Amino acid sequence: MSGMDTTSNLTDLRARPSDPVRLIMSSPVATLDVGATLKEASEEMVRNDIGAVLVSDGAQTGLISERDVIAVLGALSENATMQIDQVATWDLLWATPDDSIAVVGALMLEANVRHIPIGNSRSDAIGIVSIRDILAAFVAECQADAG
Numbered sequence: 001m002s003g004m005d006t007t008s009n010l011t012d013l014r015a016r017p018s019d020p021v022r023l024i025m026s027s028p029v030a031t032l033d034v035g036a037t038l039k040e041a042s043e044e045m046v047r048n049d050i051g052a053v054l055v056s057d058g059a060q061t062g063l064i065s066e067r068d069v070i071a072v073l074g075a076l077s078e079n080a081t082m083q084i085d086q087v088a089t090w091d092l093l094w095a096t097p098d099d100s101i102a103v104v105g106a107l108m109l110e111a112n113v114r115h116i117p118i119g120n121s122r123s124d125a126i127g128i129v130s131i132r133d134i135l136a137a138f139v140a141e142c143q144a145d146a147g
Contacts, residue, residue: 015137016144021104022097024137025118025127029054032084034062039080042069051132052115054125055088061125062088065115095129096120105134 015023030048032041034057041064044053055062064084072087073080095104095116104116108131118127 014140015101016141017102017105017137018100019137020098021095021101021118021129022127024101024133025097025129026050026133027127029117029125029128031056031061031125032064033057034083034085034088036084037081038069038072038084038087041084042066042080045069051130052128053084054117054128055084057085060090061092061117062090063092063115063117064088067114092117094119097126101134101137104129105131105138108134 030044030050030052031054032044034055036044036055041053045051045066052063052065055064062085064087068087068089072082093107093111093113093116095107095118097118097120108114108116114131116129117125118129119125
């Protein structure tokens, strides 16, 4: 999806950790075909001000993050024409829209990941949640409790 306009409830600090993750997920999800290059993936992330893009080969869904792009382009000195299927993570953790924000945050911490696709199956994402989205809910709860 190029030039996509994502919507997020990130700025809505009323979500609590016990609320369903669907309240804070970003949707629609930026998705690129496996044949896209690292350059195209990075351009998609910059254009949409996002930190990850889902990768689809038609049968399965993967994820490439800004950290993946940086690791390949910087540390490994690869060029930007490398296809993203060579870099994407294919064994993703998934959450359902009804999982609580706290449960999804715990999954992220346990697996040491910063993005989790949200969906009812392992190939059809209806949203995505970042660690920043999760943090916003916990900050909102702290602010509500303090004030």
